[in-house]
Amino acid sequence: MSPVGSEPSEDPGPPVVLVFEGRRYRVPANVSVAGALARLGVWNLSHSLKYHRPQGAACMSGTCAQCAMRIDGLPNRLACRTPVHDGITVERQNVLLSPRLDPIYLAYSYLGFRFDHHHFMARPRLLNALFTRVARRLSGLGKLPESSVPAPRVPHRREDIDALVVGAGPSGLAAVRRLSADGRSVVWIDEWSEPGGRLRGLPDVVLRRHDLPASDDFLSATRLPGVRWMPESCAVGWFEDEGFVIRAPQEMLSVRAKTAMLCTGASDLLPAFPGGLLPGVLTPRGTQRLLLEEGYRPRGMIVLAGGGARLALLQEALLARGDRVLATDHVFAARGYRRLATAQITYEGRRTWVDMREGVLVVEAGASPALELFQQAGGEVAYEPGLGVFVPKSLNIVAPDGCAVWVDGLTLSGSVMRDLGMMSSLLELVRANPAREVPLPTGPQDIAMAVAAGRPPVNPRAIVCACEDVTAADLAAAIQRGHADMELLKRYTGLSTGPCQGKSCLCHGARILSASHPDAVRATRFRPPVRPVSLAEAAGEPAP
Amino acid sequence: MTARYHTLIIGAGVMGLGIAYQLARRGVTNVLVVDRDYLTGGASGRNGGGLRQQWATEDNIELMLESMTLFREMTRELGVNVWLRQGGYLFLLDRPEDVEAFTRSTQLQNRHGLATRMISPREAERIAPGLSSEGLLAAAWNPSDAVVFPWSVLWGYAEALAAAGITILSRTAVTALEVKGDRIAAVVTDKGTFEADWVVNAAGAWGCEVALLAGIHCPNQPVRHEIFASEPLKPWLDPMVVHFASGLYFSQSMRGELIAGITVPSHRPGQYTSGSSYQFLSLIGRHLVRFMPRLANLRILRQWSGPYDLTPDNKPIVGPVAGAENFVQVHGFAGHGFMMAPVVARIVADWLAEGKDHPIFEHYRLDRFEKGGGEKEAFIIG
Numbered sequence: 034m035s036p037v038g039s040e041p042s043e044d045p046g047p048p049v050v051l052v053f054e055g056r057r058y059r060v061p062a063n064v065s066v067a068g069a070l071a072r073l074g075v076w077n078l079s080h081s082l083k084y085h086r087p088q089g090a091a092c093m094s095g096t097c098a099q100c101a102m103r104i105d106g107l108p109n110r111l112a113c114r115t116p117v118h119d120g121i122t123v124e125r126q127n128v129l130l131s132p133r134l135d136p137i138y139l140a141y142s143y144l145g146f147r148f149d150h151h152h153f154m155a156r157p158r159l160l161n162a163l164f165t166r167v168a169r170r171l172s173g174l175g176k177l178p179e180s181s182v183p184a185p186r187v188p189h190r191r192e193d194i195d196a197l198v199v200g201a202g203p204s205g206l207a208a209v210r211r212l213s214a215d216g217r218s219v220v221w222i223d224e225w226s227e228p229g230g231r232l233r234g235l236p237d238v239v240l241r242r243h244d245l246p247a248s249d250d251f252l253s254a255t256r257l258p259g260v261r262w263m264p265e266s267c268a269v270g271w272f273e274d275e276g277f278v279i280r281a282p283q284e285m286l287s288v289r290a291k292t293a294m295l296c297t298g299a300s301d302l303l304p305a306f307p308g309g310l311l312p313g314v315l316t317p318r319g320t321q322r323l324l325l326e327e328g329y330r331p332r333g334m335i336v337l338a339g340g341g342a343r344l345a346l347l348q349e350a351l352l353a354r355g356d357r358v359l360a361t362d363h364v365f366a367a368r369g370y371r372r373l374a375t376a377q378i379t380y381e382g383r384r385t386w387v388d389m390r391e392g393v394l395v396v397e398a399g400a401s402p403a404l405e406l407f408q409q410a411g412g413e414v415a416y417e418p419g420l421g422v423f424v425p426k427s428l429n430i431v432a433p434d435g436c437a438v439w440v441d442g443l444t445l446s447g448s449v450m451r452d453l454g455m456m457s458s459l460l461e462l463v464r465a466n467p468a469r470e471v472p473l474p475t476g477p478q479d480i481a482m483a484v485a486a487g488r489p490p491v492n493p494r495a496i497v498c499a500c501e502d503v504t505a506a507d508l509a510a511a512i513q514r515g516h517a518d519m520e521l522l523k524r525y526t527g528l529s530t531g532p533c534q535g536k537s538c539l540c541h542g543a544r545i546l547s548a549s550h551p552d553a554v555r556a557t558r559f560r561p562p563v564r565p566v567s568l569a570e571a572a573g574e575p576a577p
Numbered sequence: 578m579t580a581r582y583h584t585l586i587i588g589a590g591v592m593g594l595g596i597a598y599q600l601a602r603r604g605v606t607n608v609l610v611v612d613r614d615y616l617t618g619g620a621s622g623r624n625g626g627g628l629r630q631q632w633a634t635e636d637n638i639e640l641m642l643e644s645m646t647l648f649r650e651m652t653r654e655l656g657v658n659v660w661l662r663q664g665g666y667l668f669l670l671d672r673p674e675d676v677e678a679f680t681r682s683t684q685l686q687n688r689h690g691l692a693t694r695m696i697s698p699r700e701a702e703r704i705a706p707g708l709s710s711e712g713l714l715a716a717a718w719n720p721s722d723a724v725v726f727p728w729s730v731l732w733g734y735a736e737a738l739a740a741a742g743i744t745i746l747s748r749t750a751v752t753a754l755e756v757k758g759d760r761i762a763a764v765v766t767d768k769g770t771f772e773a774d775w776v777v778n779a780a781g782a783w784g785c786e787v788a789l790l791a792g793i794h795c796p797n798q799p800v801r802h803e804i805f806a807s808e809p810l811k812p813w814l815d816p817m818v819v820h821f822a823s824g825l826y827f828s829q830s831m832r833g834e835l836i837a838g839i840t841v842p843s844h845r846p847g848q849y850t851s852g853s854s855y856q857f858l859s860l861i862g863r864h865l866v867r868f869m870p871r872l873a874n875l876r877i878l879r880q881w882s883g884p885y886d887l888t889p890d891n892k893p894i895v896g897p898v899a900g901a902e903n904f905v906q907v908h909g910f911a912g913h914g915f916m917m918a919p920v921v922a923r924i925v926a927d928w929l930a931e932g933k934d935h936p937i938f939e940h941y942r943l944d945r946f947e948k949g950g951g952e953k954e955a956f957i958i959g
Contacts, residue, residue, distance in 0.1 A: 082809065107874055109808045151732065155656045165660065173811040173833020177871060181707070184873035186866075189859065272855035287855070409853075515739070518747070520615045524622070524728050532808055534879060558881075561853050565808060565876035571855075572862030572873075 049119040066123055067093065067100050067112035068327040076312035077371045078102055078112055079126040082174060082531065083502035084146050085137040087371045089312025091499075091537075093319035095224070095564070096300045098532035099310070099499055101174060102126055107182060108175020109532070113322070126175050132371065137171075142370075146496060146504055151525075174532075189285045189573035194220050197277060197288055199268050199406060200296035202230020206246055206254050208294040213257040220288065221260055222279055224267035224564070228255060230298055231318060231343075234325035239349045270561030271409035280566065285573055295407050299400035300536040305495045305505065307366045313373030313393060317343040320395045325350055333357075333391025338364035338378060341397050359387075364396060366492075401540045405559040414556040421544045423556055497545070498538040500531020508545045517550045519543065519557055529557075532565070583607040584929055585764050585773035587787055589745050590621035591727070591915050592907055593779035594734035595922030596929075601741035603930040608743045609773070611766055613750035613783075616735060617728050620781050621915055623883025625804060625826065625836045627817050628916040629666045629722040630691055633682040633956045636892075636940055637913075638689045640920050647919035648725060655733030659725050660831040664815035666722035667704055669868065670715050675821050678955060679717040686719070693719040705818050707871040724817055724828050727915060754790040754904075761791060761904045775929055777905045782849060782884030784894075784908025791901050795894060796946050797909040799849035799884035802838060803857040805877045809833035818868070824958050825864045835875060837861060840958075851882045885912035888946075891954040895921065895941035896928075905929070906943060911957055 048059040051069055060069035067090035070078065077087035078100045090100040095114040103124040104110035112123070129135045141148070154164040198208045201223035212219045227233060228251040232240060237247040255262035266281040275287035301316035303309065315323065323329050325347075335351055337344045337360045344360065351358045361378040368375050373389045380387070401422055408414045417424045493506035503526045516525045519542070528542045529535030539557070547554045583605050586593040589612035597608050612618070628648055630641040651659050670676050679695065686693040696718045698710030704718060735745060746768060753765040754776070761776045780787040782799035789795075810833050817828035824840030839861040841854065858880060866873045886909050888894065893909040907925055910917060927933040945951055 108810060109876070151657050151729065153658070155652050155658050158653050161652055161658070165658070165662070168660075169662065169812055169831060172831055173809045173829075175808070176811045177707075177813050177875075181871040182874055184866075186863075270853070270855075273850075273852045275855040278855055514736075518615050520618065524617055525732065532878060558851075560879040560881050562858075562877060562879070565878055566858065567874050567876045568862040568866050569873040570862070571858040571877065572866050573859065574863070575859075 049117055049121070051117055052120065052122040054124050060117055062117065062119075064117060064327045064329075065093075065113050066102065066104060066115045066117055066121065068323055068329055069117050070112065070123070071323060071329050076373075077125070077132055078312065079174075080128050080132070080135055080138065081502050082127065082500065083148065083150075084141040085127060085129060085135045086141075086146075086310065086496075086502065087132070087138070087312055088310065088499070089314075089372070090323065091303055091310070091314065091319050092301045092316045093322035094301070096533060097303055097316075097499060097537040099303075101532065103175055106178045108177060113319075127173075129171075146494065146502065147506070149510075184567065184569035186572045187285050187570045188283075189287070189575040191275070191287045191289075191575055193289045194218070195290065196220070196292040196294070197222070197290035198294045198296060199277070200230060200298055201225070201228035201251065202296060202298050203232060203246055204296035204298070205230065205294075206251060208296055209254050209257065209260055212292070212294075213254075213259050216259065217292070218259040219261065220263060220290070221255070222263045222266040222268060224265065226264045228252070228262070228264070230296075231321070234321045235346060235350050236325075236353060239346060239353060242349075243346070267564050268406055269566050270563050271406050272561060277406070277410075280564070280570060285570060287575070293410070295410075297403035297406060299402045301400050302398040302540055303499050303537045304364075304396035304398040305497045305541045306364065307492050307494045308368050308373070308376075309396060309398075310496055310499050311367055311369045311373040312371065313369065313389065314367060315393055315395050317347055317395060317397055318400075320347060320393065321350075324356075324393070330356065331391060331393045333389065333393075334359055334387065335393050335395065336361060336364070336376060336378060336387065336389065337395045337397075338362075338376075339397030344395065344397050347395065364394065367394060399540070401536060403536070405561075405563040408556070408559050409561060409563075416543055416547065416554040416556060418547050418551065418554070421547075422540050423543070497541040498526070498528045498531065500533050500538070501527035503528045503538075505541075505545060508542055512546060512549060517546065517553050519546060519553065519555050522546055523557065534559070582609045582771060582773040584609075584775040584777060585771055586610045586777040586779055587751050587764070588612055588619070588779035588781055588784070588908075589616055589731075589735075589747060590619045590779060590781050591730055591734070591918040592621075592781065592910075592922060593777065594731060594738065594745070595918045596777055596779060596907065596925050597743050598734050598737050599922045599926030600930055601738065601743055603926060605926075605930050606741050606743055609771060610738070610743065610745045611749045611751060611764070611768075611771075612745065612747050615747050616745070617731055619783075620883045620886070621731055621918075622728055623804070623881060624727055624912075624915050625817075625828065625838055626725045626727045626830070626915070627666070627722075627826065627828065628661075628725055629719070629817070631666055631668065631682065631686060631693055631717060631719050631722060631956065632954065633678065633685070634892075634952060634954050635685065635689070636937065637917075637954060637956075638686055638691070640917055640937070642689060642691070643923075644917055644920040645721070645723065647923065648723070651730065651733065651919070655737050657729055657733035657736060659729040659733055661723055661725045662815075662831065663721055663723040664817065664828070665704070665718060665720040667701055667816045667818045668717040669701065669710075669713055669818065669820045670717065670822075671713050671820075672822055673714065676715045679715070679821075682956070683717055691719055692721065693717060704816055705869075706813060707869050708818070709868055709870055722817065724830070726831055730915075751787060751790065754787075756791050756901060759900055759902050761901055775903050775905060777907060777925070777929075779907045781908055781910075781914060782886040784886065784906065788898075788904075788906060791904055793898055793901060793904070793943075795906070795909065795943060797886050797888045797894065798846035800846040800887050801841075801844040801849050801851075801882050802885050802912065803841060803844075803854065803880060803882050804836065804838035805858070805861065805880040806830070807835040807837075808876050808878055810835065810875075819958050820864065820868060821958065823864055825861065825868070826958055827865065827869075834878070835872070837865060839864060846887050849884045853880050853882065886914065887911050890945075890951050891957050892951060893917075893921075893941050894943045895925070896938040896943075898943050911954070913957070
């Protein structure tokens with residue numbers, strides 16, 4: 034993977050062999066499985082849980098789980114987070130008969146994506162018995178390997194540390210610089226191998242033009258006095274008995290920190306309009322990773338839809354390397370069978386269908402603040418209807434070990450321009466105010482939002498929750514049935530209960546509910562783990 | 578606001594809704610259900626959905642036989658899929674005393690018509706594909722035990738109640754019980770005061786707290802149990818598998834997730850919180866990998882907690898209590914309230930609507946604890 038600011042390596046080294054559904058392909062050695070398949074023209078990476086919709090990589094950040102495949106015999110591996118290696122075997126999941134003619138997808142494409150599994154064939158008894166059997170046969174996604182694939186227990190270690198900074202984006206950078214300047218000793222973790230957060234992949238020249246930190250800034254911060262930089266280390270949760278638990282390359286590490294700074298940023302929301310989940314539609318973050326970090330160049334047009342600061346930066350970076358880019362305010366619908374084929378956008382003031390067969394559609398659907406760790410560690414979270422996302426209610430200083438915990442207000446918003454200033458002012462506030470509660474310094478109106486963010490999906494046919502195939506109409510029907518409560522809506526429809534655990538969809542549900550029942554949206558509990566943890570990883574016994 | 582009901586039920590879990598539903602079937606629809614949380618917010622929305630008839634006491638075997646019949650009818654009756662799947666319950670035994678106890682209870686269950694049998698570890702491997710039976714002495718197997726999707730049962734009941742015109746007031750906390758003489762005269766909530774001929778305490782793990790509002794002391798205590806759901810897998814496991822010594826249990830849901838829980842020894846009664854511990858993940862990771870090595874790479878998506886409502890003899894408190902004749906207790910089910918709910922609801926509704934007696938009102942009286950309690954139910958898991 035290329036670090037922030039650098040151009041993708043011209044010479045990726047000798048290609049490796051990737052075996053996709055029995056066929057051997059030569060692919061570059063330094064890309065993810067999703068990136069390698071995109072180069073081969075394979076976008077349909079698996080079929081969705083309920084309607085067997087073709088799914089493709091969308092967020093490219095290990096969040097949305099749309100690219101889950103069977104890789105090296107293991108189910109539900111994320112193609113976007115799995116680097117290729119020589120001889121890697123890759124298969125689609127949940128395909129019935131054939132990827133081209135999956136009868137379930139065919140049927141639902143014709144009938145519309147509608148299915149009330151609560152009431153379907155509940156009577157009479159015989160039909161119900163038959164239906165229950167069929168439903169069970171079709172359930173689930175990945176196939177368990179026939180024999181056990183070795184997975185040694187990962188050792189577990191505990192450590193008391195001075196300061197923990199989670200996330201190596203611009204806010205994490207600001208936090209680390211400040212802590213180091215104060216003479217503190219800092220453990221700085223990020224789940225990726227290089228620092229940079231959501232600036233990773235943007236060329237230095239573009240970053241400098243906007244006064245944003247570039248690759249040198251990040252790399253030099255990893256070497257600051259007192260800083261222990263831990264790449265590929267992911268905080269999988271905050272637990273009452275262990276504090277923050279970090280999955281590092283060789284171990285599970287529990288840390289108790291005097292100060293913990295959660296600079297966890299935000300997860301891209303998936304676009305909620307008809308066709309918005311077709312393979313070939315990417316989120317801004319996904320585009321940055323696939324096109325800039327991994328160096329994939331689509332043959333056709335790159336359409337950037339939705340506006341906002343993130344797309345503006347992306348546009349600059351893509352133009353700088355000579356890509357064909359079209360920016361538009363709005364996208365209304367996308368069509369295609371197994372991949373995006375056409376999209377309806379505004380062009381010169383009119384609605385126009387554009388050919389996207391060789392291109393990529395990038396949709397700014399907003400982002401959902403990554404508040405999981407914050408809430409687990411005791412922070413309070415509330416729904417902010419103006420933004421259509423959940424936000425921290427206040428900065429808390431959390432018992433029992435008195436560690437200060439917060440999420441910065443700005444990485445949540447999608448505006449990359451003002452992170453550093455914001456982070457510094459938050460730090461000042463916390464340093465100046467040892468009280469247990471510190472109010473958030475700015476109102477959300479301060480935050481420049483992307484055009485699409487904050488509004489509920491309007492088209493009832495839009496799939497809102499991609500993991501569980503929940504449409505806007507499903508949510509509306511559940512609300513009408515009386516499940517007008519965030520907790521009930523989630524459970525009744527399945528919204529946010531799949532592999533992404535709500536990171537790419539919960540806000541859509543909240544916006545729909547909030548439109549008809551403004552007071553019914555409460556923050557739900559973000560249960561650990563924040564990222565899936567395997568049994569072997571969890572099984573290590575801590576040294577006494 | 579004052580309104581008068583035939584029955585007011587505190588707690589909209591499976592027990593409270595079940596009782597309301599059975600009352601409606603008997604023509605009693607002047608019923609109100611109140612709950613301080615949302616539907617599925619308590620233990621009824623947090624359990625693994627196991628339904629077993631393998632018990633060590635006759636009462637429980639008999640109750641579960643009938644409950645299973647009611648569960649089998651439920652989808653058709655309520656018109657909502659509850660995803661009942663009779664994949665059996667497989668108890669893994671590795672202590673001689675457990676083998677002895679299960680051999681005895683198997684005979685007892687056989688006398689009640691159940692096909693439970695003791696099987697060899699090798700045979701257990703055939704029932705649960707990939708099971709490693711190393712270190713096991715025997716297993717107990719009943720193929721007619723089942724799992725159900727717990728939330729659907731609540732929605733099914735709730736829809737039936739709505740159709741019968743019975744209101745469920747969610748997010749409504751009972752703040753006081755007005756006692757006049759030996760009766761509950763009124764139930765005071767944060768949404769108003771209600772009068773009822775009968776007041777049912779079906780508040781589950783919070784039943785003890787609710788009873789105390791009327792000055793009644795119950796010996797049950799909530800204890801935290803943790804559970805997880807994994808990434809969705811294609812169907813591969815039919816039975817609910819239980820390792821009796823550790824309290825480990827796991828089954829595959831209709832969504833394909835592995836649902837698994839285990840007893841965390843340091844979670845003590847009376848200290849219930851709904852938080853999550855890493856200790857649980859670590860403990861269950863070790864045990865599951867031991868029994869199912871092929872699951873070592875399986876990933877956990879989320880973990881949560883729910884309360885077991887434990888009494889000193891692991892048996893519930895059912896029926897009216899001295900000092901409050903119209904205050905009916907239905908709680909203390911020690912982690913098996915969900916599976917028992919349909920039958921207990923039927924018995925309680927028969928009694929409320931028609932005055933029909935049942936032996937459990939005698940066996941599960943609150944005052945048995947003053948006399949040292951009854952025979953202890955030993956088969957509590959998780």
